[in-house]
Amino acid sequence: MEEIDSHNFQSGRREENDCHHEDIKIAIVRTNRSGESKFSEGLDLIKIKPTEAVTLSVALTSPLKKRVSIVGKIIQVNEPKEVKVKGHDIKIKSITVEDTSRKAKITLWRKLAESLVRPGDYVSITDVVSYVYNNVTTLQTTNLSTIEKCDAPVEKKVVVAEAIGIDDTNADIYIKTGEISTVSLELLQKALNLDKPEDVELYTSFTICMK
Numbered sequence: 001m002e003e004i005d006s007h008n009f010q011s012g013r014r015e016e017n018d019c020h021h022e023d024i025k026i027a028i029v030r031t032n033r034s035g036e037s038k039f040s041e042g043l044d045l046i047k048i049k050p051t052e053a054v055t056l057s058v059a060l061t062s063p064l065k066k067r068v069s070i071v072g073k074i075i076q077v078n079e080p081k082e083v084k085v086k087g088h089d090i091k092i093k094s095i096t097v098e099d100t101s102r103k104a105k106i107t108l109w110r111k112l113a114e115s116l117v118r119p120g121d122y123v124s125i126t127d128v129v130s131y132v133y134n135n136v137t138t139l140q141t142t143n144l145s146t147i148e149k150c151d152a153p154v155e156k157k158v159v160v161a162e163a164i165g166i167d168d169t170n171a172d173i174y175i176k177t178g179e180i181s182t183v184s185l186e187l188l189q190k191a192l193n194l195d196k197p198e199d200v201e202l203y204t205s206f207t208i209c210m211k
Contacts, residue, residue: 057101
């Protein structure tokens with residue numbers, strides 16, 4: 001990309017500032033020595049970092065126009081449709097997402113409305129804002145938003161084991177609630193920092209990460 005100095009920049013004319021996802025794209029028209037117009041496009045001139053992810057409950061109660069990011073499981077996808085915005089047909093698609101805090105309807109605008117997502121997918125959506133219509137609060141994407149499929153979040157909980165049985169490779173943890181969780185004996189031994197695998201049976205309290 002050609003370097004822009006203050007003198008040449010003043011003699012040129014700024015055409016537009018257009019935001020796309022994480023980048024701010026700046027387009028500049030300038031005149032070279034031969035008098036011909038030259039168009040140069042600056043990508044990655046300014047980086048805007050996505051906002052930190054919050055729960056849906058926090059996102060829905062955030063101040064209007066404050067950008068936040070969310071992660072959740074899609075439970076419903078509506079068919080795309082077009083709406084009129086300043087005389088132009090704009091494609092939108094609404095989805096319903098849930099996390100451990102609550103459910104929320106999210107409207108995907110423009111290109112994001114073409115995202116190939118379906119119920120059951122876990123997605124990360126950046127830079128959404130809250131919107132209130134008829135006393136109902138929903139979320140909407142912005143021109144900085146991105147949507148990506150992601151892994152299901154890991155839920156951490158502490159369980160109390162009533163008994164532990166081991167074989168050559170696995171450890172069966174009999175949880176007080178009646179559940180049985182089978183984990184790798186080698187990984188459990190390393191996690192507990194034990195010298196011998198059989199020492200695992202001496203423990204009765206574990207923190208187990210479960211999806």
